Amino acid sequence: MIVKTDFDRVIDRRGTCSVKYDCAEGRGKPADILPLWVADMDFQSPPAVREAVQKVAQFGIYGYTAADDSYTAAVRGWFSSRFGWDPEAQWLVTTPGVVCAVANAVRAFTQEGDGVLIQTPVYYPFGEKILCNGRRVVENPLIFRDGRYTMDFEDMERKIIEEKIKLFIFCSPHNPVGRVWSREELLRLGDLCHRHGVIVISD
Numbered sequence: 001m002i003v004k005t006d007f008d009r010v011i012d013r014r015g016t017c018s019v020k021y022d023c024a025e026g027r028g029k030p031a032d033i034l035p036l037w038v039a040d041m042d043f044q045s046p047p048a049v050r051e052a053v054q055k056v057a058q059f060g061i062y063g064y065t066a067a068d069d070s071y072t073a074a075v076r077g078w079f080s081s082r083f084g085w086d087p088e089a090q091w092l093v094t095t096p097g098v099v100c101a102v103a104n105a106v107r108a109f110t111q112e113g114d115g116v117l118i119q120t121p122v123y124y125p126f127g128e129k130i131l132c133n134g135r136r137v138v139e140n141p142l143i144f145r146d147g148r149y150t151m152d153f154e155d156m157e158r159k160i161i162e163e164k165i166k167l168f169i170f171c172s173p174h175n176p177v178g179r180v181w182s183r184e185e186l187l188r189l190g191d192l193c194h195r196h197g198v199i200v201i202s203d
């Protein structure tokens, strides 16, 4: 089903405990700023999502829940139809959020003192979760040229070798630079990490 969304409709989110708007001043920003740091939409979620949430709200009991088979089927269906990839149900692990998953993966796949690679500038919790787990941040800065950011593959390979990198936290699409990486960039990146045995956390 095709659902049309009015992307020109401006919805005032102030006064809704929104981190993006209501916490800006508390974070030292001007009150009238348009915050773009967080992956937080200003468009309404599609009708099917709103209806599902309303159904749960109407039920009125908000007890503990667990992901059931319909959840697993939905996630697998998405990966299959979008990416032609069919993960086994037992490979899927739920977490409270991406940042929590990143922190757990850092602990699972590296040891204290190891370097973890990130492409800066990047969503600040990546570096935070590396450091607070006693690992080192190894930066592979993006190149800014002619108003566009690209990856520095030579620098990346050098750092992987010199710093004995086992883990790379990849931001795709990239926050904050706004790049949707091309197929060529992704293939080159995948090949590079594969050749050096680097595990990729793809956020």
Ligand SMILES: Cc1ncc(COP(=O)(O)O)c(C=O)c1O
Pocket (backbone or CB within 6 Å): 037, 038, 039, 040, 096, 097, 098, 099, 100, 123, 171, 175, 203
């Ligand atoms: C790149 C990126 N990853 C993860 C998150 C947060 O994900 P979660 O709320 O699931 O921890 C954000 C939020 O802005 C983000 O920009």
